[in-house]
Amino acid sequence: MNKKVIVFILALMLVPLTGIAQNIFDKYNDNSDVTYVSIKPKMFQMIAKAGIDTSDPEARAFMDMVKSITSFKTIVTDKKEISLDIQKWVKSRSSSLEELMEVKDDGTEVKFYVKEGKDADHVKELLIFVNGIDKAMKGQGIDINGENRKIETVVVSLTGDIDLNEISKLTDKMNIPGGKHLEKKK
Numbered sequence: 001m002n003k004k005v006i007v008f009i010l011a012l013m014l015v016p017l018t019g020i021a022q023n024i025f026d027k028y029n030d031n032s033d034v035t036y037v038s039i040k041p042k043m044f045q046m047i048a049k050a051g052i053d054t055s056d057p058e059a060r061a062f063m064d065m066v067k068s069i070t071s072f073k074t075i076v077t078d079k080k081e082i083s084l085d086i087q088k089w090v091k092s093r094s095s096s097l098e099e100l101m102e103v104k105d106d107g108t109e110v111k112f113y114v115k116e117g118k119d120a121d122h123v124k125e126l127l128i129f130v131n132g133i134d135k136a137m138k139g140q141g142i143d144i145n146g147e148n149r150k151i152e153t154v155v156v157s158l159t160g161d162i163d164l165n166e167i168s169k170l171t172d173k174m175n176i177p178g179g180k181h182l183e184k185k186k
Helices: 003-021 026-030 041-049 055-068 080-096 165-174 178-183
Strands: 032-039 067-076 098-104 108-116 124-130 142-144 145-148 153-163
Touching: 026 067, 041 055, 041 067, 055 067, 055 153, 055 165, 067 080, 067 098, 080 108, 080 153, 108 145, 124 165, 124 178, 153 165
Parallel strands: none
Antiparallel strands: 032 067, 067 153, 098 108, 108 124, 124 153, 142 145
């Protein structure tokens, strides 16, 4: 067989793999069926420099956590087909992460994945996947840009030098299901 034909066949075989490997945040960042948020490192630097009273230990711990985050990305959607795509991406991505915990409650599923950091209290990446959240919200949507939208799936990615103790406090305050258990699970 001709070398060009072999290379062409191999390239065709790899095309589906590149589609799967595509970062879900890049894929949907311009899609009108999702709410996409990406906070860049410069924003975290600005927040860390804000005039917050650091004499309060809780505020100081929050600022230390903010300084340690290099990226925050999230996608929120109510579209089933996008939810399924996100679910597939999380499953493929989870092979390089450790599942920290899983919470299933009344049709809602929450999974926390981490990539190991410098010690047992720190991780390089925290991936949170919430599916079926509409069931927990009992059909009540949230107001996004003046539009009441239902939520089916949420995926959040945090990268940096992340202290799990502080993240557990933050997710608990944000009422993310299972967030209060993060500190206990590390």
